[in-house]
Amino acid sequence: MALSNHGHSTPLTQKLDNIINLTDDERSVLINLPMQVQTITADQDIVREGDRPARSCVILDGYAVTYKTTGDGKRQIHAFHIRGDVPDLQSLHLTVLDNSLSTITTCIVGFIQHEVVRDLCRRYPRIGEALWRETLIDASIFREWMTNVGRREAYDRMSHLLCEWMTRLRTAGLVQDHTCDMPMTQQELADAMGVTPVHVNRVLQELRGDGLIELKGNKLTILDWEQLKAVGDFDPTYLHLVREQAAA
Amino acid sequence: MALSNHGHSTPLTQKLDNIINLTDDERSVLINLPMQVQTITADQDIVREGDRPARSCVILDGYAVTYKTTGDGKRQIHAFHIRGDVPDLQSLHLTVLDNSLSTITTCIVGFIQHEVVRDLCRRYPRIGEALWRETLIDASIFREWMTNVGRREAYDRMSHLLCEWMTRLRTAGLVQDHTCDMPMTQQELADAMGVTPVHVNRVLQELRGDGLIELKGNKLTILDWEQLKAVGDFDPTYLHLVREQAAA
């Protein structure tokens, strides 16, 4: 009774709670996890390809991307990260980072030592499994993105990306009236889709013209979800949402 | 002394041994893992998108692919699998499969119940970590493929794919004199690269014409590794090979 943490939560407990319904004990441990919190301004690398970090980070607030740069300077974004994500959890078991992680807005980031995470996994196997599961979902999303980039043309590809974005934000409770944040620039969208920013612009114009979306400032509104979903060939199975999360 | 398994090995122990240097005890458990072995002819699905399998499989011999099909029937291959791979290990923690797994040659496949794997991870945490690590490497390769498909033109993209293929086969001891198996058809290469088979053919012609590769029957020979590596912008870091494996 003494240490009940009902009502307390962090972006991380929220996320894991969705998966495994944390016990009070587990929740308590997670909330009290030793963590170095830091605010990082927009467009700053948090870790870089080639680093050998001894800690992973949780995005507590803001938006971030993981990406890779090719020899001739082109950039591929692999994922957009939101509150609750642990974008470099992989470094727990892979010594060298093979991608970079960068903020796209001001972020509040929590760093946790790998030793602490390893200890957590040992003492609380359910949390360990949930974390493994998280990395497997990341991999699943990579497969879907690969499919999107390799096998859908730009208009459909963008529709798919927007459906996924809205779905993930909804899961995190960040959607109101079919409207959510859209912090990425057209250059960043281009780097995620494997096209040029000019082409992103044209595709967005078209989506607007067709009455599927509204996009101004940093706010996205989906006007015709069913149509956008159909065009983007979007099936959220690959996000492996649990239960009620899956509901639109 | 009684149960020493020195010298005994399976594709799976070989792979894990590369990562964590198995103890006799661990090796013995892995060799005696209850496993249902089955031979499957070429071009057969082993598991399909949407399945909820209660077991994972190890490729004991032959070559396989994981892939996804879009709404309008296009196919994206996410990975080519070789002896020792566990292509659907993810299903251990994700109930619904979000991709399919198919043979491309006759394969010998071993099926292991998830319950057995979970028990293994609990009793032998080092093996558990090694398996998690394997799935993280898969994810790393997905990121690289996404980059390859999204940000490199077909000629470079094919070079990269061939470099990776040769490197992975070398790690598994399947390369002799810069020559290895190349079991995939041009259609399959196309589905992996996100282009048409016609274009794959033209790119291969060009690579042959430039003296970089030889490709006939189902055998690939790399004639100019340095050049192919340069063209493909290939850096094997993302494969996370250990020690001497990394050597060409």
Added chain:
DNA sequence: CGAAATCTTGAGTATAATCAAAAACGGTGG
């Protein structure tokens, strides 16, 4: 208010797709 970044538009070009058909290959059975 002004500079920098981002977004938008246009014109010309290139990489890769599509369509179609022929050649080569690989396995099978007579």
Added chain:
DNA sequence: CCACCGTTTTTGATTATACTCAAGATTTCG
């Protein structure tokens, strides 16, 4: 061993999606 059939590879001609280059409009932010 060779003929045959289906698959795979190859080649050609045309088209389309997306890129490049460039400049102008708009937004953002100090």
